[in-house]
Amino acid sequence: MEGVDHLAHERNKSEFDVDAMKIVWAGSPHAFVVSDRISKLVASDPGFRKDNRSTLSRKELFKNTLRKAAYAWKTIIDLHLSEEEAAKLRFYVDEPAFTDVHWGMFIPAIKGQGTEEQQQKWLPLAYKMQIIGCYAQTELGHGSNVQGLETTATFDPQTDEFIIHSPTLTSSKWWPGGLGKVATHAIAYALLIVGGREQGVHGFIVQLRSLEDHSPLPGMTVGDIGMKFGNGAYNAMDNGVLRFDHVRIPRNQMLMRCAQYTCLCMPSDAKLILEPCILIRVSQVTCEGKYKQSDVPRQLVYGAMLYVRQTIVADASCALSRAVCIATRYSAVRRQFGSQNGGPETQVIDYKTQQSRLFPLLASAYAFRFVGEWLKWLYADVTQRLQANDFSTLPEAHACTAGLKSLTTTATADGIEECRKLCGGHGYLCSSGLPELFAVYVPACTYEGENTVLLLQVARFLMKTVSQLGSSKKPVGTIAYMTRVEHLMQCRCGVQRGFAELSADLVEAAVAHCQLLVVSKFIEKLQQEIPGKGVKQQLEVLCNIYALFLLHKHQGDFLSTGCITPKHAALANDELRSLYSQVRPNAIALVDAFNYTDHYLGSILGCYDGNVYPKLYEAAWKDPLNESVVPDGYHQYIRPLLKQEIRTARL
Numbered sequence: 001m002e003g004v005d006h007l008a009h010e011r012n013k014s015e016f017d018v019d020a021m022k023i024v025w026a027g028s029p030h031a032f033v034v035s036d037r038i039s040k041l042v043a044s045d046p047g048f049r050k051d052n053r054s055t056l057s058r059k060e061l062f063k064n065t066l067r068k069a070a071y072a073w074k075t076i077i078d079l080h081l082s083e084e085e086a087a088k089l090r091f092y093v094d095e096p097a098f099t100d101v102h103w104g105m106f107i108p109a110i111k112g113q114g115t116e117e118q119q120q121k122w123l124p125l126a127y128k129m130q131i132i133g134c135y136a137q138t139e140l141g142h143g144s145n146v147q148g149l150e151t152t153a154t155f156d157p158q159t160d161e162f163i164i165h166s167p168t169l170t171s172s173k174w175w176p177g178g179l180g181k182v183a184t185h186a187i188a189y190a191l192l193i194v195g196g197r198e199q200g201v202h203g204f205i206v207q208l209r210s211l212e213d214h215s216p217l218p219g220m221t222v223g224d225i226g227m228k229f230g231n232g233a234y235n236a237m238d239n240g241v242l243r244f245d246h247v248r249i250p251r252n253q254m255l256m257r258c259a260q261y262t263c264l265c266m267p268s269d270a271k272l273i274l275e276p277c278i279l280i281r282v283s284q285v286t287c288e289g290k291y292k293q294s295d296v297p298r299q300l301v302y303g304a305m306l307y308v309r310q311t312i313v314a315d316a317s318c319a320l321s322r323a324v325c326i327a328t329r330y331s332a333v334r335r336q337f338g339s340q341n342g343g344p345e346t347q348v349i350d351y352k353t354q355q356s357r358l359f360p361l362l363a364s365a366y367a368f369r370f371v372g373e374w375l376k377w378l379y380a381d382v383t384q385r386l387q388a389n390d391f392s393t394l395p396e397a398h399a400c401t402a403g404l405k406s407l408t409t410t411a412t413a414d415g416i417e418e419c420r421k422l423c424g425g426h427g428y429l430c431s432s433g434l435p436e437l438f439a440v441y442v443p444a445c446t447y448e449g450e451n452t453v454l455l456l457q458v459a460r461f462l463m464k465t466v467s468q469l470g471s472s473k474k475p476v477g478t479i480a481y482m483t484r485v486e487h488l489m490q491c492r493c494g495v496q497r498g499f500a501e502l503s504a505d506l507v508e509a510a511v512a513h514c515q516l517l518v519v520s521k522f523i524e525k526l527q528q529e530i531p532g533k534g535v536k537q538q539l540e541v542l543c544n545i546y547a548l549f550l551l552h553k554h555q556g557d558f559l560s561t562g563c564i565t566p567k568h569a570a571l572a573n574d575e576l577r578s579l580y581s582q583v584r585p586n587a588i589a590l591v592d593a594f595n596y597t598d599h600y601l602g603s604i605l606g607c608y609d610g611n612v613y614p615k616l617y618e619a620a621w622k623d624p625l626n627e628s629v630v631p632d633g634y635h636q637y638i639r640p641l642l643k644q645e646i647r648t649a650r651l
């Protein structure tokens, strides 16, 4: 029935103030208002329709994405949207596109690594989208190993230029989003060679295509790398391949953020005046062909990665909550077995097995939300410190962004797939929204740092910390707890080649460290004042579910290390079951608090009114295959088969 809320009885059961929870989820009353307004704006505009994506060919999909990006940009300009509103618009339009990399990587790379002069030249063009940028780091032969990149940038002092070149097939840039068909410019990473000496990998601003007719500039071979996993989905993105054939760019297009260059030679009083605007100094090449080694950590070259990893963590809670919202609503609608005296069958959400799979994911969505908020703060903090030439927290920020990116994306990708299974057969339909969500999301486990490679970075950070225990350097911040495990210093293992040989175990330790971070940030959140009837209580239940579920899942580790006894393990399990019962009446309200429109969810199974079956039935008839009753190919293939004429048919 149209207009009837089939989940009203569920909503009536809730024991907390959903509107107050919406604000907690959004982050603040202001963030809620912006998010709510923009999500409705997008949902009500047919220009942002997305329900036909899975039936489009690659070319149609890509062109439609170009149209949407242009339309989104026009909407931003026409409505004078602020940056915050524009970012929300991009989020709710919900289509991977070149614009993500332009705004999410190209601009931050220039902001983070460009000199003031470079920023003044390139940022206004980029902000107005008069140039479109991509982030060309990965090559056919190397992605994780950034120091192994083969593209070269050789300085030519005669012309004051760099010659960018792809010396081998494996040095072809491969994967950058937006590169394939759209980007006019790239931040290309290449091995710097000055005076015949290799000076490590640096970023360069390179124009790729003509701003007049979009043709590739001389010396560039550029195109799309082809179809990717899943129909529709990430194929809206033109991930590209690029080869340079001795392409010349001016020296000032190497990213070499620094204090104003002259400042280095100025007397100290003048330097003092300049101090507030002193920026981080990355390596430079002078016009005489001298390479000036950076006096700050070279890892600042990876600054854009730090930023993007932090946004990926924030995004994980969005993707997971979306899948959980779909699976929770559908689980309340779906009934199987258990009819008593001709009454209705049991809602599948009432099965303990369904709850034990679904509710930890619901708790994870909230947990990731709060750790994402905290990481945003950490990133802002480290950025501020770097600007004051304080690099002390950079290793910790790197470990946190890398580790949490890995943990949250792995759990989210797995969680989306679990939600699909929780929806039974209908979860496999594209109209459930889950297959596409998975296909779009799962590369997050690989891009911006492959998840295991990132965990190895965390492990290295942890081992470094362990090796310093007992010294005067006390662990602080997220590793302060290590002072309580100083006995680790007494542990020795006889394994040769230490780190490499034990890396599989160290990765597990890194995951445990990140899980501890998530749990502790959830607990810290609960120590704040949280207004709204019953809101804090619900969050406490979710926090306990998150922590106890982890304990239950890894009880073997806890038991074998003597951290808990079998009795504790059994108690934890009992408590989990009780917590699931407490969540049950609030489950629908807890996913309503995400405040997702039906447009954003893109799922018949997850629609707000729960009117699933008529919508599924109706949608089936809209499939292109149902445009004709007798399919194309009947006369050629089916009829000859039925008539046993197959041997004489021309196939």
Ligand SMILES: CCCCCCCCCCCCCCCCCCCCCCCC(=O)SCCNC(=O)CCNC(=O)[C@H](O)C(C)(C)COP(=O)(O)OP(=O)(O)OC[C@H]1O[C@@H](n2cnc3c(N)ncnc32)[C@H](O)[C@@H]1OP(=O)(O)O
Pocket: 069, 070, 072, 073, 083, 086, 087, 090, 099, 100, 101, 103, 104, 105, 135, 137, 138, 143, 144, 145, 146, 147, 177, 299, 300, 302, 303, 305, 306, 308, 311, 394, 395, 398, 446, 447, 448, 449, 450, 453, 457, 460
């Ligand atoms: C139309 C709409 C318009 C809308 C307008 C909207 C307005 C605003 C909207 C905003 C939108 C925002 C959208 C955001 C969305 C973003 C979407 C992004 C899409 C994804 C695209 C994917 C992009 C990519 O994948 S780019 C390629 C990424 N590649 C990698 O990540 C490679 C992984 N490899 C590495 O990171 C390194 O090589 C590493 C770390 C594995 C090894 O490093 P290295 O070779 O140097 O070796 P080590 O010896 O291990 O390390 C040395 C040393 O450095 C430390 N370190 C390493 N990395 C870092 C770092 N990043 N930061 C700090 N420190 C680092 C490391 O710990 C070592 O330290 P030691 O002290 O020596 O131990």
Ligand SMILES: Cc1cc2nc3c(=O)[nH]c(=O)nc-3n(C[C@H](O)[C@H](O)[C@H](O)COP(=O)(O)OP(=O)(O)OC[C@H]3O[C@@H](n4cnc5c(N)ncnc54)[C@H](O)[C@@H]3O)c2cc1C
Pocket: 101, 135, 136, 137, 138, 141, 142, 143, 144, 145, 174, 175, 176, 177, 234, 239, 443, 446, 447, 448, 449, 450, 451, 452, 453, 456
């Ligand atoms: C959808 C998508 C979009 C992308 N967009 C961009 C972009 O815009 N710009 C860009 O530059 N790149 C982009 N990339 C590339 C991406 O950043 C890389 O694919 C990623 O960094 C992983 O690197 P790789 O492909 O070299 O994997 P590999 O490193 O080859 O990984 C293969 C396997 O080897 C393992 N492995 C690798 N090194 C180690 C090690 N040291 N120890 C133990 N195991 C190891 C990994 O765990 C993995 O299991 C994108 C990729 C995808 C999928």
